[in-house]
Amino acid sequence: MSSTLRMSIPFTLALAVIAYVAFSFIFTLPLSSAWAFTAGVLVCGILVPVLVDLNLTTKSAKADASAETSTTNFQGESATLYVGNLPYRANEDAVKELFSRFGTVINVRLMKDRQTGRRRGFGFVEVAASDANKMIGKLNDFEFQERTLKVREARDRQDEENQSVE
Incomplete structure (x- = not known):
């Protein structure tokens, strides 16, 4: 049915x-x-x-x-930031609004569990490269919806795999 x-x-x-x-x-x-x-x-x-x-x-x-x-048309260099310890109730719009206070946000992707569809507490924010360091400095250890965010530049998956092999 x-x-x-x-x-x-x-x-x-x-x-x-x-x-x-x-x-x-x-x-x-x-x-x-x-x-x-x-x-x-x-x-x-x-x-x-x-x-x-x-x-x-x-x-x-x-x-x-x-x-x-949630996607902005942006021309120029971009950087992807990893955002950890996000509240599970946070959505893409709330994260975009927070990061937009400190620069240009291109895209927000919050990770979800494949089986349950619930948020996993981390995501990636694509920002203008010129604003990335300022956002990391301002938002790392920032209190957001009663959680302390961890913000750093995202690493490529290949880099992580190569480091674990060495």
């Missing part, structure tokens, strides 16, 4: 009862109770999934728009 259908069943049944009441008592149509309930289920069975799909489409469009706003 699809998630859309699973989400719409309670609404469909509730609206079917409302339609039954409307067809039986409000409108003086010569329908039996069974026909009134069937008409309610048919009308609501078509109407509710369409409304649920429209709602889900609107939510995904808003999520796409907010994801686009």
Whole structure:
């Protein structure tokens, strides 16, 4: 059973009862109770999934728009900063706002657990290279949402693998 259908069943049944009441008592149509309930289920069975799909489409469009706003069109040298000890409730917009106080923020990526989808408490902030050292100096050991941030320049994954081998 699809998630859309699973989400719409309670609404469909509730609206079917409302339609039954409307067809039986409000409108003086010569329908039996069974026909009134069937008409309610048919009308609501078509109407509710369409409304649920429209709602889900609107939510995904808003999520796409907010994801686009986390990336800034920036021309020039950039640096990536590692940000550790982030509060789990912090989102990309809050981190971007914090770092924007001290320079140009290009992109914010907060890491999530693949299985649970919850934030892992660290992320990466891509900033203008000219602002990177100033941000590290100002935001390392900075108190943010009751947590002390750890900010440093991010290392490439290959560098980390080579260092561990040597």
